[in-house]
Amino acid sequence: MHVAVLGAGYAGVAAVRELETALPDGVDLTLVDERETHLVQHLIHRAVRKPDLADRLTIPLSELIDRATHRQARVTGIDPDAGEVDLDDGSLSYDAGVVCLGARTAFYGLPGIEEHATPLKRLSHAGQIREEFDGVSPGGRVVVGGAGLSGVQVAGELATLGRDRNEPPHVVLLEQEDRVAPAFPTSFAAAVADELESRGVTIRTGATVTGADGDTVELETGERVGYDQLIWTGGITGGGAMTGERPTVRANLRHGERTFAAGDAARVIDADGQAVPASAQTAVRQAGVAATNAARVVEHQRDGAGFEPRLERYRFESLGWVVSVGDGTVARVGGSELRGSAARAVKTTVAAGYLGQLGGVESAAAFVREQFGHE
Template sequence: MRIAVLGAGYAGLTLARRLEKKLPESADLVVVNDRPDHLVQHELHRVVRRPALADEITVALDDALDRATVRVARVTDVDHEQGVAELDDGRLEYDVAAVCLGAETAFHGLPGIEEYATPLKRLPDAARIREEFLNLDAGGRVVVGGAGLSGVQVAGELTALAREESLDREVLLLERLDSVAPSFPANFQEAVREELESRNVVVETGRTVERATDTTVECEQGRIDYDQFLWTGGIRGPDALSGERPVVPDTLQLGGNTFVVGDAGRVTDADGAAVPASAAAAVREAHSVAATIVELAEHDEGSDVFGPRPERFRFDAPGWLVSIGDGAVAQVGPTVFRGRAAKALKTTVGAGYLSSVGAIENAADLVREELAGD
């Protein structure tokens, strides 16, 4: 049986490592990723201020995986009915696959946004944001479109960078809805906004961006001039799924023995709740799908005519975390807190994830770097 893990983000790498430990020896495990390493996406904003962190938040797949065959290629299409993934260097036939390709930045067809704004999805984006920010004239205004967690974090990082470098900059965070971090609980939203404003981020909610030029962002509520423009205003599906994020049930099945794990799909869990696009959800979904795939592989080796029933996924978030410059906001259960305790928890979670994918040295270096900046 050939099992293909398509993508090595949070979902893909977690799934592949779990399958390496539990699959029968006869199963063939292939991991396809468009680059030879794994990026710890939730720490990417840190690289804007601390470029040296790039080495700590990338993990070579050959180091993280023992048994799997790693194929560096871009997935261009997935035919779940035929059991075929089309790659930019050929094709891959499979018996079972997990589409773990993550999501891309959505520009929503708004005129000028993709042309003039910089997203924050990959290391070159962080490097470009940093370079442009440092080179702005005194009094330069940076507009960040979208106040989800990514927008919140990069806005906080930029004001911290301005303070460290004694730069005169204005960072303006726009959100079309009435609150920052709009997908999260109200008390978490309130604490995030307070933390942002305490760190000199100008927050404007209820601002619907309609278009952009090379110098202005135009909203329903008026025009805003800018010197640098960043866009974190939503996500779309991967190109291999035609830019869509298909809705999948709690079994996470796209069809047959093809699963969608992580941000590439929109998941409804066993309680009927929509699962948020997040690293925490992706990792937990990977655990659930791993159990199903292992049962499929064991069934393939046996003689039982009845196939296994896919495990139903139920998302139970222990809490939420977001860093804002040198601060952070954390929610554990109903309790929301800020300050050193929240920052320590954020650092611990980041280091814990690196440790979970076998990057122990990276985890230690990340903790040292974070403590050095405290």
């Protein structure tokens, strides 16, 4: 029998690790990813200000998997009922699978946005954003569209980076909802807004972007906001072979007869009926449930049992949230907001814990040094 995990981000690596121990002997396990490395995506905004960190944010997949085989290929199509996958160099079939292909930046077909704005999803984007920022004239304007986790964090990095200049560029963060970090608790969002403003970021909420040309961003009101650099972090949509809207999956994460989905690849409605925010934290937790369910499908097929296998259900229980805003950090732990060194310690512990758990001990140490080497 054969189990396949598609995508080696947070969800994919977590799912493979679970399956490596959960699957009975004799079942083959394949991890498909177009890259050779796992990207620690939730820290890539850091590489905008600190390019040296970039090397530490990729970890060779060969160091992360044991029993599984990595197939380096691009997924171009999936039949989740039949368990058939089209790859750029062939195909594969599986008896049970977990789709963890992440998401792409959504440009929503807004005229000029994809053409003129730089997204932030891969390390190459972080390099490009840095390069563009270095070319912004003194006192110029940097516009960031979308104030989710990536938007607030990149705006904070750029405002901090600009502080060392004689005439720092103005960083303006546009958000169509009535607050930054709209998918998160209101008190957390208020603390994040406060931290951004204290670092010189201008926040404009209720600002719906409708398009852009080479010099200005257009808002729904008809106002045009001039820019020297434009970054777009306005949302996510289906990535890779999952083009279009991300599929919605229910709490058992079932995406087809023999397929489960975890992480950004799907819009997950949890056991309490709530839509779960896309994040590294939720991707890892969902992967545990999806992997358990894939292993149950295998067991069920091997035993030739007649009934449906009993499937685990995912319930979103937040461990808390933590974002960095330049050298500042805002954390929400146990229902309260923390800022300053206490929050930074939480962020460092979470990030270093993740890297350490993956075996990236050097990366974890570098991250701890980077966090405490300033301010």
